[in-house]
Every structure is written in structure tokens, then in C-alpha cells.
Amino acid sequence: MRLAFTAEQEKFRSEVAAWLDGQLSGPYRDIRGITSLTAAPERRRAWEKTLGEAGWSAIGWPEKYGGRNADLAQQVIFAEEYARAGAPGRLGHMGVELAGPTILAFGSDEQKARFLPGISAGEEMWCQGYSEPGAGSDLSNVRTKAALQDGANGKEWVIEGQKIWTSLAQFAEWCFLVCRTTPGSKGREGLSYLLVPMRQDGVDIRPIRQITGEADFNEVFFDGAVTAAGNIVGEAGNGWQVAMGTLSFERGVSTLAQQMQFRNELNAIIRAANENGSSADPVIRRRIAKSWRGLQAMRASALRMLSGADSGQLSGPQFTYKIYWASWHRELGELAMDVLGQAGEVASDDYLPGDLPRMFLFSRADTIYAGTNQIQRNVIAERALGLPKEPRGAQ
């Protein structure tokens, strides 16, 4: 066990830091420090392309698909420097962190050649088509259907149904979609994992204004939308396994970037506390110290998860990481507001909250999306601790 970086790794760090600073104090200084998921989308799209051209978009991928074959240490370093530089949130993260790794793991060679370069080049954005009005925690209750039909360019999937809570769908070229392809099937059987173009007549995207006043999430209606017969990952009917594979990538290196964003938030809270004097309040001091401890525990847990990722078995933190960070972040939001006091409750004239108040509001979603805290506890209890499974109602 060793935490220190080698001289070569530190050289890599300098290279990353220099490149990021050059861009973000130069052509991209206007989007430095942006944390909103929806702000300045065109500029952030350009940023994705610039990352891609310089080979910094998907560094963990194989070189032939636009990556750098970066090892864990390099990915840790990149995530640290990306956050330290105040680089904006990644518009392309669904592609780089979820769609891409899924295609790498389960896709055909043709799919890899077709989709991976577009993702790593920052040219094609992705969104995730999982949740439905009737399939939230019970994801296997998906009703959106697809059937193979003859189309103008040969066989194609024709899709009918509705997805909801689709993050960044308004900016996406593609969607990875879980839908039912075996008519009459139920639960996890009969599902398929399709790759569907978003810019077509059969796809209708309606943003959902959320608690922060912004619209990161959308409803997406599929009404005769089509995709080529070959745009299915895995076999027809095997979509559940592929979809679960994608979810496992949420516990991957993307956690590192997220943690760095958390660190920036905690630093902002410390600055605010020093500025308004609440840093002298013993209760606030302890809560900040506690938050810092949680952040260190998360960093260590992420390193444990990622170092052991090759063993194939889920280690402890892989089960507990999601509920831990989500609950931690929700508390961080409350701490931020207690530090800011009433000043933190002032919104702009168009009702856009500041960064920390937005985080306070948005963090209420953290314990809901990607498996609610309640579902996480069931999964931990049943899969990690071997306790009896929840009874299921008739489907």
C-alpha cells in the first residue's frame, strides 16, 4: 500500500495542470468555475471538443479509441487537476463515463468503431434512458417498447414509450435506452439495450423545471422513433445485464472527478465561514471538520474500490459508496446554508441561486437518483450481508 506518486506521475501532473491552465486562463476563461449543469451549453460543447482534440477527454480508454490508456494513478491525477483548475462540469460525462465504458465492455467491434471516437472527440453527447413514470426504484418495470420493422435503410427498431428524469437529454445526440423487446415479457426478462439517435422526429424532449429553478432533467417521449437494427448492445432480451453493467461504471473513476468537485465545495464553505466570521463558532467548526473527515473517507474508499476493481468481486465500499456520498453531500448542503445564514437565501432576480445554495437544493436529488437511499440499504442488506430478500408483489 502506497499513496505517493512517482516522479514520472508528478511530471504527468504538471503537464495536465499546464494544459488546463493555458486553456482556462486563455480561450475558455469565460467558463472557468462553472458548476451549473445547464449553463453556457454551447461554450461547454466547444470545451468538450477541445478536450477531445488534445486527448484529455477519455484518458482511461485505449489509444485506438481516442484515449491514453491511463492507469489509475494518472486518472486520479487528472481528476485532481481538472477540479483544481476550476474546469467546468463535463457535458460529455454520460458518454465518457457510462455509454463509452458499456460499449467497450459489451459492444461489438463495429459499435466500438462507430461510437467511441465520437465520444472521446467530444463530438457526440449522450443521455441515459432508464427511468420511467412507472419504473423508478423498480427499474425492471420498464414499459417502453421496441420492435424490429422494415424501414427505408433495412431493418430498424421502432420505439414507443416514455422516459423521465433524463439528465442532459436536451444536449444529447444519442441515448442508451432500456426497453422491452419481447412482447408480453415481465421484469428483467425481455429487455434490450438500444443506442438511439435523439435528433429525430419521433423523439420529443420536454425539460422538467426542478427545485433549483433550472432544468437539468427531462421527460423524453418516443413516438415511432427509430434506430438501426445493429444499434443493440448485447443480445436482444439481455438488456438488463448490460444496463447493470453501465450502473457499475458509476462506481468507477467518475467518482474521482465528483469528489474533487465536493472538495471545491467544502473549500468554498471554509472561505465563506472565514469571511462572515462563522468560522469562530465551535459548532460550525466541528461540522466543517466532520465534513472534511467524510471527504477523506470517500477518497480512501474510492481508491480502495478502484484498486480492487480487477478482482471481479464487489468489495465493501462498492456497496456502500453511493449512499455514503449522497448522504454526506446532502449534509454538506445544509452546512453551507448554516454557514451562509440568511444571505444564502437570496436568489437572483431570475431566481437563479448561487453555487452553494444551488448545491443545497440539488443535493436533495442525490439521495434519490441512481438508487434511493432506501434501495441502497436493501441492496447492501441483501447482497452484501446476505439478509432475506424483500417480498415482491404480483407483477
Add this chain to the structure above:
Amino acid sequence: MQFEFTEEQKLIQQMLNEFASEHGTSERVRRAMTSSPGYDLSTWRAMSGELGLTGLLIDGACGGQNLGLVELALIFEALGRRLIPSPLLSSAVIGATVIGLWPDDRVKKEWLPKVATGECQVAVAALDGDEARFVLSAESADLLLLVDRSRNHSTHAVVADGPGQFANLEVSRLTMMDQTRPMSHIKVKGGLPDTMLAEGDEASTAYGTAMDFGRIAIAAEAIGAARECLDRTVEYAKERIQFGRPIGSFQAVKHQLADMMVVIEAATSAVYFAACSASEEPEGRSQMAALAKVQASEALSHCAARMIQLHGGIGFTWEHDAHLYFKRARATTTLLDSNDSLEESIADSLGLYPKKGEAA
């Protein structure tokens, strides 16, 4: 950067787990904790003899194993699982560190080889005025290091006439709520002995480092103990039937068990990380030791309390081991500085102003 145990570390882990299962049965622990030295002599002999744990931090030149803090954490985690009472923390971690950091080679050569074999047990007492309160394992100590807090941690060594018998010192064993860690009060009668071992910055550094290593050790014990609380409670929740089903099938129970695992995993990560980081970067050592101690002690408090609740009435009895863990949790909160004061030191280290004790 590699955050995985080496093969050698895995071997230590496995060896210690086997040792703890054998020596840490409920009967043996209970017998040891109420015995006069407060620990099991044959367990201590095995620790110091075959396993060489008494020399874990001691330099090879002085007959020790010269292991690192990650190994220390693995060892104490295994011992903590079963709450095995022993003078290892006092002698091999705190005492050996204080002596090992003293620049005078003669002192090291005189004492460390004996500490490494377990022949000599060291206790370290923090003196305020003429009194040292809550001194670990003093009653069985052969060498007592008196660290005078009011005089810049100047350190005096007193050699025992027999275990726990020191001229001019009154050692009174305390009956503690947590019986697994023997503690005494010490009173100095008629002036400090003139055997000054260290003074000034060197003494402060040695004592501070020893406290930090001690915090990492008790943090590791706490995560071991917390995991034992979880394992035993999960086992019980699978067996205990009420309303015609195992109580572990109720979400009210299941979710509490899941929450126990969540805090344990976080604390475990923090302890390994702190141990590794504290050995690599001495500047951040105190902050890391505070992190490990507070995180792990909170995890144990959480888990031990739930262990009692989820066992129902049986968890409240003397016969069941739950109370041993619950009491150990309480004692870990206050040992080697309270969680509150360590949390304050973390706040200081994060650049929150004004620092504790400074004017606004």
C-alpha cells in the same frame, strides 16, 4: 500509488485473524480483563514470542520488526475484533515510539531490545503537576516514562522494582467501565526522578508522534470491533424468528444493519488511508491520526449501540458480549484525547480562523 495490501500485509492480516480467534474467545477475554494484570499471560507471551508483535515498530538493529503503520493497523484491527486486552498499545506502540525517537543511541540500545522481546513493558504517563491520570497498563509496567506536560513534555524514565512498583510513585489501578484496558492513576511522591530521558522539542515530537501512532492503533482496533458488532448482529438477525420470519427480513432491522456497514466501510477506508499517509508524509501525521481516531470511534459507537438495540433484551445482559463492545466504544471516544478536541484540531488544520485559543 497503489491502495491495496501487499502479499506480505495480507499474510499478517490472516495470521492475526487466526491468532485473535484462538486467543479472543469470550471466556478468555472475560477472564483476562478481570485478572490482576488485566491481560492473559499466555496470550501476551504468544504475542511477544512467536508473533513478535512487541517489536513491531522497533528498528531491526534493536531486535524489532520495523513494520509500518499499515501493518500496525492490520494487527490492531484483528486484535480489536475480539477486544483482546494486552499492554501492546502502551508498550509496543506508545512506549517504543517515545524511546525510539530519542536521539541518544545508548538509551535505545538499552531498552528497545527488551521491549521488542516483551521482557520489558513500557507505560507512558502524561504528568500534570504531580499527578498522571488514566495511565494505560501501568500496573504491569517495568519501565515508566513520565512526560511532564507543564514542562514542554520533558520525559523522565523510572525503572520498576517489580511490575508496577516504582519508588516514590503511587500507582492505583482504576476499575474502569471498559474492563478491557487496564488504567491507573499515578501520584508522584517527593519530586520527579532525576533520570531525564528527553526534553525540549525532541521530547514534544517524540510524545506527539507516539500519541498519533497510538490513535491510529486504537482506530484500527475500533474498526475491527465495529465489524465484529455487525457480523454478530447480522448472524442474530438471520436466526431470530418473530412474527414467523427472521427479524433480519424486516426493513426496520435490515436498514439499520446496512447503515452499520456503511459507517464501517467509510471508517475502514479512512484508517488504512491515514495509516499509509501518516507513514509517507510526517507533516500531515497528526491530522491523519485525528481523522482515523474520530472516524473509527464514531463508527464503533454507532455499531455497538445498534448491536444492543437489534439484539433486544439479550443485548442488555451481562452474559452477552454486546456490552463489552459498547463500553469499548465509549472508552475509545475519550482515549488519547477526546473526539471533540481532535475535531477542533482538525478545524484548526483546515485554516478556519481564529484558531482555538486565539482571539478573534
